[in-house]
Structures are given as structure tokens and as C-alpha cells.
Amino acid sequence: AQKVTQAQTEISVVEKEDVTLDCVYETRDTTYYLFWYKQPPSGELVFLIRRNSFDEQNEISGRYSWNFQKSTSSFNFTITASQVVDSAVYFCALSDYSGAGSYQLTFGKGTKLSVIP
């Protein structure tokens, strides 16, 4: 069965520090997809990135970067020069074949990031 572990429950950093959010996943499939979502206090999950298992290239988008390591089943997320607006709960999610004819998301428990001014 698929599983996503976000070992860090809460992290606090001072503004402008870099922070890395860890994500470790388990799946038996060779084809799967990984996602990160941001949930600010307003409640809406905001999509950040989608990555398939065949694309191990790291990705950078502005202050955000993602490190995908199949060898360690990890998909870590780094925020560079953090800002107060980055304060939110961040979810890592895995989508693999559900066996019911479709792919469905399994979420980790989330990491609450607090950026202190």
C-alpha cells in the first residue's frame, strides 16, 4: 500500500532563512506521481508541483526547489530566503495506480511552517 511520511510536524524559521521540508514515500508501483500542496490559514490547498517517477530532474521555481531522489524514495521541498507569506501547512502527496482503474492521491500528514519576521 502507498504511504507518505512527513516526519516534521512543525518547523519555525526566521525570515530569510532557508528551510527544507522532508517527504518520504512508499509505493510498489514503478509509475507514480508526487505532488506538493500549500495550505494557508484560509484552508484552500494550493498546488505547487507535480512530478512523475521517470523524471528525476530537480526543479526550481523562484524561491522554491524540489529534490527528487528515487534511491531514497524522497521528494524534499526547499524554500530559499523564506518570507512570512510562506507560513502555511505543506502537504506532500503520492498518486499511484489504485487498482480500481484510476490514480488517487495519498497525502502525508503535513508540515506546519511558521516564518517569524
Next chain:
Amino acid sequence: ETGVTQTPRHLVMGMTNKKSLKCEQHLGHNAMYWYKQSAKKPLELMFVYNFKEQTENNSVPSRFSPECPNSSHLFLHLHTLQPEDSALYLCASSQRGGLAGEADTQYFGPGTRLTVL
């Protein structure tokens, strides 16, 4: 309106009440989802609809009854709920519902914060 909208944003109901949550997506997607987010628990998938047909029901109690009249609207009818059903209920939509041999990205609404007294 753009994206995924949900109404109401907050709902307080007694255990004997009947109420409905509404979700509408303006993205032209064909799949819609209900998730439950409780404190300190991962997001739980409740129901999936693809092209108005229910394709997933993750052992949800019958006091939750979904309805999908068309690909843009999704309802969750609630009756005789329990206090443990208090949670944030999130709706999401995606293009193909993961049926096309790959996982597509789900876009979420802001959620309905439900309190059952």
C-alpha cells in the same frame, strides 16, 4: 468565478439536522472529489466522480450522501451526523480523474468548516 468554489464556508449543525455542501468548478474538468480533513489526520478521500459517475467510495458512512448532477457541480448531503464528523470538507476537481493512465493534478476549493453539535 474562477477555480473551485465551495459554499457555505462555515456550517454549524445539530446531530438531527439535514444540510448540504455545494462545490462548483469553473475549470472545465471531468472529475470531482470530496475529501475530509480532521485535526491531526491526513486528508481522507471520501468520494470520486468521473463524468458524473461515482467511481470511488472509500467506505464512507451512509450519513454522507454525494450527488453529482453534472461535471461542474458536486454536492455532499449530510444527515444525522456525529460530533466526530466535525472537520474541514474539501472539494477538488481534475481533468480526467486519473483514468487516462496517469495521475492528473487536483485543484482544491477553500473548504467548508463543519461543526456538529
